[in-house]
Amino acid sequence: ILNVEQSPQSLHVQEGDSTNFTCSFPSSNFYALHWYRWETAKSPEALFVMTLNGDEKKKGRISATLNTKEGYSYLYIKGSQPEDSATYLCAFIGNYGQNFVFGPGTRLSVLP
Amino acid sequence: GAGVSQSPSNKVTEKGKDVELRCDPISGHTALYWYRQSLGQGLEFLIYFQGNSAPDKSGLPSDRFSAERTGGSVSTLTIQRTQQEDSAVYLCASSLGAGYWDIQYFGAGTRLSVL
Numbered sequence: 001i002l003n004v005e006q007s008p009q010s011l012h013v014q015e016g017d018s019t020n021f022t023c024s025f026p027s028s029n030f031y032a033l034h035w036y037r038w039e040t041a042k043s044p045e046a047l048f049v050m051t052l053n054g055d056e057k058k059k060g061r062i063s064a065t066l067n068t069k070e071g072y073s074y075l076y077i078k079g080s081q082p083e084d085s086a087t088y089l090c091a092f093i094g095n096y097g098q099n100f101v102f103g104p105g106t107r108l109s110v111l112p
Numbered sequence: 113g114a115g116v117s118q119s120p121s122n123k124v125t126e127k128g129k130d131v132e133l134r135c136d137p138i139s140g141h142t143a144l145y146w147y148r149q150s151l152g153q154g155l156e157f158l159i160y161f162q163g164n165s166a167p168d169k170s171g172l173p174s175d176r177f178s179a180e181r182t183g184g185s186v187s188t189l190t191i192q193r194t195q196q197e198d199s200a201v202y203l204c205a206s207s208l209g210a211g212y213w214d215i216q217y218f219g220a221g222t223r224l225s226v227l
Contacts, residue, residue, distance in 0.1 A: 031212060032212045032213055034216070042220070043115075043116075043203070043217075043218040043219060043220050043221065044155075044203070044205075044218045045218070046215040046216055046217070049213055049214070049215060051213055089154070089155065091155070093212040099157045099160055099168060099170060099171060099212075100145070100147075100155075100157045100212075101157070102147075102154045102155040102156070102157075103154065104154045105154060
């Protein structure tokens with residue numbers, strides 16, 4: 001059974017704090033990793049598609065890194081804002097047809 | 113339309129009834145995905161359509177679940193003889209190209225409640 005884990009499960013930070021969370025996945029048979037943000041009562045929104053070991057991607061105050069050899073990806077948020085409050089999901093895609101195995105998510109709450 | 117559209121947004125049904133959930137992907141998107149999120153669970157992949165290829169049905173939880181995509185556009189997810197454990201939010205997503213490197217755009221979901 002393919003396991004994708006995310007930590008922490010939930011996180012409360014103050015506005016202006018920087019934060020990061022982790023997605024862990026099998027280091028073998030890696031094909032791609034997706035990051036999504038899912039705000040309550042909205043649709044999940046794609047943030048990044050990570051494909052190569054060492055990838056770093058950035059979108060505004062949010063960035064992500066990828067280490068396929070050790071099987072983890074970090075998502076960073078710089079200067080958190082209340083509108084960043086959401087559940088952040090990663091999804092692993094493997095070489096052998098393991099379709100979009102999602103992690104359980106990290107629920108971020110940014111307090112004003 | 114501008115985005116992925118799903119209907120209905122909410123569906124309440126009685127155990128044993130059949131339900132159909134509809135997804136209109138973004139025009140021109142060749143790939144279409146169905147997922148579900150049960151209460152307290154993560155997102156679960158159900159089925160993937162890519163162009164005219166045979167769909168990847170590996171995520172469908174039982175033979176009560178089926179999906180089709182007509183004309184490479186609209187998709188319908190059908191659940192026969194619904195059970196209470198089918199209660200979940202069913203999400204549809206589409207992406208422009210083939211493969212797993214493309215950004216997916218999600219609909220707002222259908223919340224299914226089986227009484």
